Amino acid sequence: MDTVWLGEVAYREALDLQLAYLDRRAARRIPDTLLLLTHPHVYTLGRGGDEANLLVSRETLASEGISVERVGRGGDITYHGPGQLVGYPIVLMEKPDVHKFVRSIEAALIDAVRAFGVPSRRIEGLTGVWAGERKIASIGVGIRKWVTYHGFALNVTTDLSMFRRIHLCGLKGREATSIAEETGSAPAMEAVREAVAAACGRRLEGFA
Amino acid sequence: MLIDVVMPQLGESVVEGVVVKWLVEAGESVAKDQPLLEISTDKVDAEIPSPSAGRVAQILVKPGETVPIRAVLAKLDTDPSASRPAPEAAPKWDEEIEGVPGHMARTSEPPIPAPPRVEPSAPPPPPPPTTGRIRITPVVARMAVEHGLDLSKIPGTGIDGRVTRKDVEGYLASEASAKEAHSAAEASEGKPAPKAAPPSSALSSEVPAKKPKTSEGKPPAAEGDQVIPWTPIRKKIAEHMVRSKQTTPHVHIFAEVDMHGVAGVRAKAKKEGVNLTYLPFVIHAAAKALRETPIMNATVSGESTVLKKDIHIAVAVDTSKGLLVPVLRHTDRMSLKEISAAMDDFGARAKSGRILPDELSGGTFSITNPGIKGNLFGTPIINQPQVGILRLGQIVKRPVVIDVDGEDSIVIRPMMYLCCAYDHRVIDGVAGNAFLYRVREILEAGDFP
Structure with missing residues (x-):
C-alpha cells in the first residue's frame, strides 16, 4: 500500500482528491493508497445526521471561521481539525468484506496508538477505537466502484473542547479523547503518521 | 432478457443492508x-x-428498506435494443477492450513515487502541558x-528519558534471546516460536522472504550502527530496480554533447527575463528524436513490443522532498517554454503535495538528471515497462577541437556526457545509436523555437 502525506487540506478539496484517487484505483492504474492529512476546523454531518446533534448555532461557528458540511457518508456528526490525523484508505475490494475492512482499520489504529502507550479497544456495536469509555478514533467508510474512500480520524493533540459542542456521532454522553489526553504527552504528528502508515500497511493488505 | 440485480454479499458477517437511495430511475x-x-x-x-448494460425495468425495493443479501433489488432488461450505455461510462469500457495491453490493466506500470511528504502549511497546534511526556521519533514509532x-514499557535512555532507536533495538534483542530459549524448549513439541507481533495474513507469506535473512529477521547492527527499515516506497523502488535489472539486458551508450548552442539560447532567454535550465532543452530534443525513432518510445508487454503512439516523457527529478517522476504528456507537442513552465509547475506543486497519481504514471520514455555536481556520467536503470532512458551528466567547460573555417581549432566549450540506456531485447545497436546521435545533433544545432 502506498502512503501519501498531503498536509492540511480543506474537507471538500480532500473529498475531490479522494475521488480522483478512487477513479485511478478502480481502473487499476495505481496500487492501494493511504492518504494521510489533517483538516482545518470543520463539523461534518452524515447523510442521516441530525443537525440537533450540533449544540452550537451555525452562526456562532461561522463567526469563528468554522464550517459545517453535509456529506454523503453514513454516520451522524463529527469534528475534524488541527491535531487530528485523518486517513483515507483507497483500497480496491475485489471480494468486498466491509466488516473485515472496518475491523482491520480498528486493528491498525489500536496497533498505532499502543506504540504511544495508549491501550485501546473496540466496543461491540460501536464502530471506532475507544480508550476506556472515550473515543480516540472515529471511522466511516464509503465504497464506490468497489473501492473504499472516507476512512478514519485519530485524535492526536486535537482540541477536545471542539467535541463538546456536538453529540459525538449522535451518541449522547459519549466523550472524545486523544493520545495527548491519555498520556499527558504530545507526540509529534509526524511520529503518529509513521506509526499509522506502518500499521495500515500491515492490516489493510489483501482485500483485492 | 430480464436479469436480477441482487444485494451483493458485502462480507462474511454481513447479512443485510439498508437501501439508502436509488441513483437511477x-x-x-x-x-x-x-x-x-x-x-x-x-x-x-x-x-x-x-x-450489465441495459435498461432498468423495475425497482423492487424502496429507500429505507432493509434487505437480506441475495435479495432481488431491481430487474434489468439487457435486450440490446433496450441497452444504450450512458455516454460518460461508455468510453471507459471501450478503452478497456481496445486499450493497449499492459497500459491500462497492468498494475506494474512505472512505479509511482509518492508525492513528497510535506509538513502542513498551518503551524501545528500548541502541545498541551507537558507532564511525563513520551517523545519519540517517527522511526521509533514505526518500529x-x-x-x-x-x-511506555521500554525504559528510555535519551534526553528527558525519551525512548531512542537504540532502546527499542536493545529491547527487541533481549526479547529475541528470551524467545530463542523459549522456542528451543518448545521445539520438541513442534510448535513454532511465537513472533514478536501477529502478522497480518496477507503479509505473513511475503515479508519474511524480502527482509534480510538473519536468525531473527533483524539486520545485524553493531553498536552505533543505524538501522533504517524500508518504507513501503523504498520497498517499491527496490523491487522495481531489481526487476528492471533482471528482466532487461541494459546497453549503455554515451554521447559527448557540445552545449554551446544551448548556452546561447539560455543567455538570450535570460536577457528577456526567462530563466531556463539545461533540462528542458534535453527533454525537447529527446521528444523530437523519439518521434523519429519510434522503437525507443515503446513498452514491453509479455513477448510483444508496443510502439506508443503518444510521447509522454517521464522526468526523474530529485527534489529536496525526494525523487519525483512527473510525466509530461504529449511532450513532442510542447514548446521549450511550455516544458520549462510545466517542470516549474510540478516543482511548485510537489511542495504542497498536490500531484495526482496520473501525473506520475503513463510515461513512455524517461529522462533523469541526478543533480549537477560531480556527475560526469552514469548508467541509469530503465523504468519498466519502458525501453529507454537518458541521463544527463555534469556540464563542464573543456577544450575541444572544432572546425573553424576549415581549420582545426581548440576552443572552450560547455560539454556534457549524455548516457542512453536501452533494452537490448527490443532495440538493436543501430537504432539505439541513431537515437542518441539525433538527440546530440538537435542539442548542438541549438535551434530551439
Missing part, C-alpha cells in the same frame, strides 16, 4: 458498472454497480508498530 438506460443505488451496512456505505510494542 425505472426506465433509465444504464451502462455496465454504472452505480445503481447506495446501500448502507453499519457505517459503510456502498454504491452497487450495474451487473514500535512493526514489533507490536508499547513504548
Whole structure:
C-alpha cells in the first residue's frame, strides 16, 4: 500500500482528491493508497445526521471561521481539525468484506496508538477505537466502484473542547479523547503518521 | 432478457443492508458498472454497480428498506435494443477492450513515487502541558508498530528519558534471546516460536522472504550502527530496480554533447527575463528524436513490443522532498517554454503535495538528471515497462577541437556526457545509436523555437 502525506487540506478539496484517487484505483492504474492529512476546523454531518446533534448555532461557528458540511457518508456528526490525523484508505475490494475492512482499520489504529502507550479497544456495536469509555478514533467508510474512500480520524493533540459542542456521532454522553489526553504527552504528528502508515500497511493488505 | 440485480454479499458477517437511495430511475438506460443505488451496512456505505448494460425495468425495493443479501433489488432488461450505455461510462469500457495491453490493466506500470511528504502549511497546534511526556521519533514509532510494542514499557535512555532507536533495538534483542530459549524448549513439541507481533495474513507469506535473512529477521547492527527499515516506497523502488535489472539486458551508450548552442539560447532567454535550465532543452530534443525513432518510445508487454503512439516523457527529478517522476504528456507537442513552465509547475506543486497519481504514471520514455555536481556520467536503470532512458551528466567547460573555417581549432566549450540506456531485447545497436546521435545533433544545432 502506498502512503501519501498531503498536509492540511480543506474537507471538500480532500473529498475531490479522494475521488480522483478512487477513479485511478478502480481502473487499476495505481496500487492501494493511504492518504494521510489533517483538516482545518470543520463539523461534518452524515447523510442521516441530525443537525440537533450540533449544540452550537451555525452562526456562532461561522463567526469563528468554522464550517459545517453535509456529506454523503453514513454516520451522524463529527469534528475534524488541527491535531487530528485523518486517513483515507483507497483500497480496491475485489471480494468486498466491509466488516473485515472496518475491523482491520480498528486493528491498525489500536496497533498505532499502543506504540504511544495508549491501550485501546473496540466496543461491540460501536464502530471506532475507544480508550476506556472515550473515543480516540472515529471511522466511516464509503465504497464506490468497489473501492473504499472516507476512512478514519485519530485524535492526536486535537482540541477536545471542539467535541463538546456536538453529540459525538449522535451518541449522547459519549466523550472524545486523544493520545495527548491519555498520556499527558504530545507526540509529534509526524511520529503518529509513521506509526499509522506502518500499521495500515500491515492490516489493510489483501482485500483485492 | 430480464436479469436480477441482487444485494451483493458485502462480507462474511454481513447479512443485510439498508437501501439508502436509488441513483437511477425505472426506465433509465444504464451502462455496465454504472452505480445503481447506495446501500448502507453499519457505517459503510456502498454504491452497487450495474451487473450489465441495459435498461432498468423495475425497482423492487424502496429507500429505507432493509434487505437480506441475495435479495432481488431491481430487474434489468439487457435486450440490446433496450441497452444504450450512458455516454460518460461508455468510453471507459471501450478503452478497456481496445486499450493497449499492459497500459491500462497492468498494475506494474512505472512505479509511482509518492508525492513528497510535506509538513502542513498551518503551524501545528500548541502541545498541551507537558507532564511525563513520551517523545519519540517517527522511526521509533514505526518500529514500535512493526514489533507490536508499547513504548511506555521500554525504559528510555535519551534526553528527558525519551525512548531512542537504540532502546527499542536493545529491547527487541533481549526479547529475541528470551524467545530463542523459549522456542528451543518448545521445539520438541513442534510448535513454532511465537513472533514478536501477529502478522497480518496477507503479509505473513511475503515479508519474511524480502527482509534480510538473519536468525531473527533483524539486520545485524553493531553498536552505533543505524538501522533504517524500508518504507513501503523504498520497498517499491527496490523491487522495481531489481526487476528492471533482471528482466532487461541494459546497453549503455554515451554521447559527448557540445552545449554551446544551448548556452546561447539560455543567455538570450535570460536577457528577456526567462530563466531556463539545461533540462528542458534535453527533454525537447529527446521528444523530437523519439518521434523519429519510434522503437525507443515503446513498452514491453509479455513477448510483444508496443510502439506508443503518444510521447509522454517521464522526468526523474530529485527534489529536496525526494525523487519525483512527473510525466509530461504529449511532450513532442510542447514548446521549450511550455516544458520549462510545466517542470516549474510540478516543482511548485510537489511542495504542497498536490500531484495526482496520473501525473506520475503513463510515461513512455524517461529522462533523469541526478543533480549537477560531480556527475560526469552514469548508467541509469530503465523504468519498466519502458525501453529507454537518458541521463544527463555534469556540464563542464573543456577544450575541444572544432572546425573553424576549415581549420582545426581548440576552443572552450560547455560539454556534457549524455548516457542512453536501452533494452537490448527490443532495440538493436543501430537504432539505439541513431537515437542518441539525433538527440546530440538537435542539442548542438541549438535551434530551439
